[in-house]
Amino acid sequence: MKLTWSDVTPLSARLNRRGFLAAGAALAASPALALTGAPSSLSTDQPPNSFEEITNYNNFYEFGTAKEDPARHAANMTTDPWSVEIGGLVERPGSYGVEDIAPENALEERIYRLRCVEAWSMVIPWIGVPLASVLQKAGVQPGAKYVAFETLYRPDEMRGQRYPILDWPYREGLRLDEAMHPLTILATGLYSDPLPNQNGAPIRLVVPWKYGFKSIKSVVKITLTDNQPVCTWQKMQPSEYGFFANVNPEVDHPRWSQATERRIGAGLFGGRQETVRFNGYGDQVASLYAGMDLAKNY
Ligand SMILES: Nc1nc2c(c(=O)[nH]1)N[C@H]1C(S)=C(S)[C@@H](COP(=O)(O)O)O[C@H]1N2
Ligand SMILES: [Mo]
Numbered sequence: 458m459k460l461t462w463s464d465v466t467p468l469s470a471r472l473n474r475r476g477f478l479a480a481g482a483a484l485a486a487s488p489a490l491a492l493t494g495a496p497s498s499l500s501t502d503q504p505p506n507s508f509e510e511i512t513n514y515n516n517f518y519e520f521g522t523a524k525e526d527p528a529r530h531a532a533n534m535t536t537d538p539w540s541v542e543i544g545g546l547v548e549r550p551g552s553y554g555v556e557d558i559a560p561e562n563a564l565e566e567r568i569y570r571l572r573c574v575e576a577w578s579m580v581i582p583w584i585g586v587p588l589a590s591v592l593q594k595a596g597v598q599p600g601a602k603y604v605a606f607e608t609l610y611r612p613d614e615m616r617g618q619r620y621p622i623l624d625w626p627y628r629e630g631l632r633l634d635e636a637m638h639p640l641t642i643l644a645t646g647l648y649s650d651p652l653p654n655q656n657g658a659p660i661r662l663v664v665p666w667k668y669g670f671k672s673i674k675s676v677v678k679i680t681l682t683d684n685q686p687v688c689t690w691q692k693m694q695p696s697e698y699g700f701f702a703n704v705n706p707e708v709d710h711p712r713w714s715q716a717t718e719r720r721i722g723a724g725l726f727g728g729r730q731e732t733v734r735f736n737g738y739g740d741q742v743a744s745l746y747a748g749m750d751l752a753k754n755y
Pocket of ligand 2: 471516572573574668669670
């Protein structure tokens with residue numbers, strides 16, 4: 458059965474499923490949500506994909522390249538204990554716990570479109586915190602211009618890492634203004650559950666106006682730098698995957714069109730839709746790229 462937003466139990470009524478959210482904490486975090494059950498202004502009102510769709514059709518090459526591999530194999534990844542090393546050009550470098558980065562009383566629900574560079578898309582109700590709040594905790598030094606991210610490297614638990622599919626560990630990066638943008642979050646939950654392993658437990662980046670590969674999973678390292686970070690896909694095939702990777706229907710992938718996308722779960726015939734610039738978040742983010750040639754800076 459396909460869920461529509463109105464079919465989804467309001468957040469306030471789902472708070473204690475598996476004990477992920479303490480009711481009081483989430484109410485404090487989002488009074489508007491608690492009162493109305495409506496998504497916040499940063500969320501889309503498009504119907505979210507089902508939990509089953511979101512957790513069974515994944516890209517997480519650390520567990521294999523097929524869409525069903527992560528759901529099959531990611532349970533092998535140990536996510537507790539977990540810490541994130543925040544370093545580089547910050548005032549308070551160190552090892553941060555997930556609960557320090559995303560404390561319960563700061564969690565927000567964000568329902569975002571996710572547009573994969575492979576031309577499929579979903580709508581996902583994340584729970585998380587703005588990345589800006591985390592960077593402010595660590596204290597960004599004036600010289601910082603970029604933020605670099607790294608995924609866990611643990612081949613004994615991540616079977617894909619035993620093969621040279623990608624240059625492990627998976628790495629990604631953002632310009633500092635992109636990282637500080639209110640739409641950019643670190644997610645720790647999905648619907649009202651803690652993030653399932655296949656979606657990047659216990660903490661992953663979500664940048665909704667960029668192709669999905671920028672939203673790096675299972676993050677263990679965040680480094681503030683003055684140099685543009687190395688990004689796994691860009692390094693592997695720079696003519697196909699750029700540093701910015703902003704969703705852009707006018708710039709085709711060299712091997713396929715980016716003009717349209719297949720919405721997962723929308724059915725065999727109703728599923729194809731036009732791709733929108735910046736994945737529909739242009740009003741919020743286009744100004745970040747004023748004066749830039751987005752065909753050149755793809
Ligand atoms: N570490 C890591 N992060 C990753 C990937 C990956 O293979 N490894 N795949 C990316 C791609 S291509 C997409 S489309 C999204 C998919 O996120 P989802 O499976 O939660 O929908 O994760 C991104 N983050
Ligand atoms: Mo992707």
